[in-house]
Amino acid sequence: MKNKKSIIIISIIILFVVILGVYFLLNKQSNLNKQINLDTKTLENLKIFNKNLDDYYMQTWDNNKFLSSYSYLVKNDGTEVTLDDIEKSLNYKVPEDLKDVSIHFVKPKALKPYLKDKILDDDPEVLTVYSALPVEGGMYVSSKFDEGGFLSEKDYKQFVMDHSWEHGKVKTPLKDEKEYNAILKAVEEKDKSLEKGNVKYIACDDKYAMIVISSKDDPAYIKQYALQKNEDNSYKVIIEDLQARDNKIFVNYAYTDFELSMLPPYEIYKYNNISSDLSYVVDLLKQSGELNNDEEVLYSCGAGSFYYLEFKSNLKLLLYLNEDGKMDIYEVDNFKTALSQMTKIENNPPVFILNFE
Incomplete structure (x- = not known):
């Protein structure tokens, strides 16, 4: 009798657990497929708005070079896109029932876990503009291409x-610190010619890292990488050859949660005249008497209007080709004073030409 009671109790418990599980499953499915009471007019307005939103994005991309910031559509300078921007650009009036809509810029695959088959499988990695309309209990998210849902x-x-871009504090790891060594190791494994390289820039948070580094044998051989931290605190390269690309666009479009403040202040791809062979500059300096004939070059690199030279005598020179076509010459103590002088001359100058060792 006692065993019979135990069996009944266990059966009741199992039945309760099953019912509870089915309830939560159905409730979850109900939320997923919840039909929002949007009237026909609002749905039609939303359809037109989504088309205009996509038109605005396509037609003004060259001027705005849009980014995704915490999922929202922003211009390249970080300012959020407003409904007023869309209205002025397209000569279109946003209906009153859509005045509270938010504009997102995300990959369709980011919405797939929430909206399932209401998001198309075409181009899941391509950033797309979405509207998010406040409704009772949440948001109705849709696009020109996707039916959308609640x-x-x-x-x-x-x-x-x-x-979110926030993955802990952004910092500059110092030489021989764990993060510094781990980042450098990942880069050296990717490109053996960068072993014991000259690190020009390095930054990291708790998830990602950024580095600019040149070969120790050729300062003009410059590489820029984005990396991601592994669970064992090692790093892996996730984007290479950033020195040849628009940093903001390429990094943001690949990893929308990457903290863009970790990017260096300069963009290497804008300089097509990076060279470590400055023998012609040295010859001119010697011919003009600005440099002794017996000076021997140990390090040299130039980009844009700047040239940097280090000599065996410990002389260090920063040169700048000014607007008059004349060479301004600055004797500097180290890369820090050279960097300071460069920033006085130009905003975001090509400081990657300096010797940071």
């Missing part, structure tokens, strides 16, 4: 946080 307030907040 996200609860909780899911919507999580969706935005999925694109």
